[in-house]
Amino acid sequence: GDSVTQMEGPVTLSEEAFLTINCTYTATGYPSLFWYVQYPGEGLQLLLKATKADDKGSNKGFEATYRKETTSFHLEKGSVQVSDSAVYFCALSRLLSNDYKLSFGAGTTVTVRA
């Protein structure tokens, strides 16, 4: 079955540090890939997405590239801020015969210290 594996946290960084969160997936066909972010006390919201191989999603300084050859979608940000402290979820969505399947990773908690 489909699965998403992301690096375990928690991750603690200093402001302006470089952030990478690894995400790999297992799925047949051509899934769409997503990163969702959950700020404290809130629901998840889309951070970025990529719908085909080699696409790069970007938003708020975050980037991720859909690598089909390595089945990966790693999230990166060059200079984090305290406001980036959140839980980050990698997810994939795959088309089925008459609907689709959405699978989430376990989430990675990121804390950025001033």
Added chain:
Amino acid sequence: EAQVTQNPRYLITVTGKKLTVTCSQNMNHEYMSWYRQDPGLGLRQIYYSMNVEVTDKGDVPEGYKVSRKEKRNFPLILESPSPNQTSLYFCASSLWGAYTDTQYFGPGTRLTVL
């Protein structure tokens, strides 16, 4: 404001006492779903609905019921809650239910079953 609302946000109840968590969206989305979030497990889908009067089981449907009588509402019903249903619940919606769609999440309902 476009949003997904859930009520209540917090609920403490006892084993066996029926409860309903409401979910409503004002974006005219076709697709709605329910997830539970548990530490280390990420989000797991409970039920989903592609449109009115059409619902289907997700990955963890046991102990839950749903209905979709109107496009905007998708309540989650626990007929006889048990302690293993203590969790954080999220309702989500998307425009068409296409596998490239962005999911819009509600703020979450934290349920404790004693």
